Amino acid sequence: MTATTMTSMQRTLTALGQQEPDRVPLFLLTTLHGARELGMSIEAYFSRSEHVVEGQMRLLEKYRGDCLYPFYYASIEVEAWGGSTLFLPDGPPLCGAPVIRRPADIDSLVPPSVMASPPLLKVLETIRELKARVADTVPIIGVAISPFSLPVMQMGFDRYIELLYEDPQRFERLMQANEAFVVEWANAQLAAGATAICYFDPVSSTTNIPRELYLKTGQQVAKRTIARIQGPTATHLASGRCLPILADIADTGTAVVGVSILEDLAELKTAAHKRVSLLGNLNGVEMRRWTPAQAEAEVRRAIAKAGPGGGFLLGDNHGEIPWQVPDEVLLAIADAVERWGRYPLDWLADWHDSD
Secondary structure (H helix, E strand, C coil), X not given: CCCCCCCHHHHHHHHHCXXXXXXXCEECCCCCHHHHHHCCCHHHHCXXXXXXXXXXXXXXXXXCCCCECCCCCCCHHHHHCCCCEECCCCCCCEECCCCCCCHHHHHHCCCCCHHHCHHHHHHHHHHHHHHHHHCCCCCEEEEEECCCCCHHHHHCHHHHHHHHHHCHHHHHHHHHHHHHHHHHHHHHHHHHCCCEEEEECHHHCCCCCCHHHHHHCHHHHHHHHHHHCCCCXXXXXXXXXXXXXXXXXXXXXXXXXXXXXXXXXXXXXHHHCCCCEEEEEECHHHHCCCCHHHHHHHHHHHHHXXXXXCCEEEEECCCCCCCCCCHHHHXXXXXXXXXXXXXXXXXXXXXXXXX
């Protein structure tokens, strides 16, 4: 199916239906760039919902993407648990001290109420206002850190891995609390107007744990959690590898998988077997140093490998464009999608990968 002109929502839904829309949807997940657009520090930008609304609307128009991304920063969820955030002048905010200081703290852990958390209410207000601006013409992507990956910020990666391997009872207790929180948080975003939820789950990647452990832990958590989220989800492993578990991720009921530059898009497309769509996999780190010509070449290569037949959203491989990526590169990406992403992809007959 090819239409002359589609809205971003129509374009995205057609691609997710494993059909070819008018062009490949462009999901530029820009967050920090909104602060630059408004001439603010990152901390000031994220202090008020109206700043993020204005930033997202400007970025949507400037880069000609196909989604709005009201994600603030990962540690905003930990703020709801009593944690803190460290703001940087030129990068994503970082999580402060762990809220779980020793494993025994898990025994009395109570999930916070989303509606009693000022930071989360600020995100919900952002989603509501963006929905009022675009209605159903542009997908609005909410974000929830998976219950399985949230403990990295709650207690630190090293202590969490020890818990995962050595204390199964407390691990299950922690998952119970986290699942209750994530389900409430995801559904609150959907109720506010989000179209779908990006379920960030980097710990599940085979970059971090073996498939056997994922099947016993992260996959079971995802199955339980996603089943209770009242809207579509996209699972993102934040640059981690997923090819060995792609079919297992599909079994959780998710609709999209964010894929890494560390794996070949053509192999991922074959492995997806139309059970899930792919989001990726432009290299956000290298993107900082691209020329416009390099940006065009990378866009063309990604579309050639994963674009045919639909089921593909072009974006970065991590889920957030770094602050240091210049405008000229992002504009070159948008131009390249307009040039090479139009269906039917007739130019593929003469295309040869230079790698």
